[in-house]
Amino acid sequence: MKKRSRLKNEVNAGSMADIAFLLLIFFLVTTTIEIDKGISIKLPPIVDAPPLTPPSKNVLSIKLNADNELLVEGERAELVDLRERTIEFISNPEKLKSLPTTPKNAIISLQHDRSTQYTHYIEVYNELKAAYNHLWEEQAQKTFNKSFKGLDQEQIKQIRKEIPFVISEAEPVDYGDL
Numbered sequence: 001m002k003k004r005s006r007l008k009n010e011v012n013a014g015s016m017a018d019i020a021f022l023l024l025i026f027f028l029v030t031t032t033i034e035i036d037k038g039i040s041i042k043l044p045p046i047v048d049a050p051p052l053t054p055p056s057k058n059v060l061s062i063k064l065n066a067d068n069e070l071l072v073e074g075e076r077a078e079l080v081d082l083r084e085r086t087i088e089f090i091s092n093p094e095k096l097k098s099l100p101t102t103p104k105n106a107i108i109s110l111q112h113d114r115s116t117q118y119t120h121y122i123e124v125y126n127e128l129k130a131a132y133n134h135l136w137e138e139q140a141q142k143t144f145n146k147s148f149k150g151l152d153q154e155q156i157k158q159i160r161k162e163i164p165f166v167i168s169e170a171e172p173v174d175y176g177d178l
Contacts, residue, residue, distance in 0.1 A: 086131035
């Protein structure tokens, strides 16, 4: 009697490594990797001359101290008055020599203490943004006789060119109580 050879249940694993390697190469070749591009801004060329500082009449200085108190031009102010003061500063309706001659020259400088609460900072920023929105709405009514929201892109560009949104946000500092 012949012994029957038992069939061995072995899998040839020699080609498994080849298959895994081919799959790895396939996924490496076909996968696209997203690269963080950041914000694309064209920076001005480096100039050896000292930077130009705008005349102080063109800058409205707004600061928030550690106690969340608002200071406009070094004097304590209330948040409810900030929008109106900003509108008056940018538009200069009385053509005062101590204020910017045109809205294009107006710069709002916003600086806060490191201890300022975020909600207070946002409230101040919202008031400044609301002041610009008010001025843009007035200009849209005067120029195009319609609401700013109803303007097309070209008209919006024209309004924003006449009244540019310029808020300079300085590095936070440690004012303390100012």
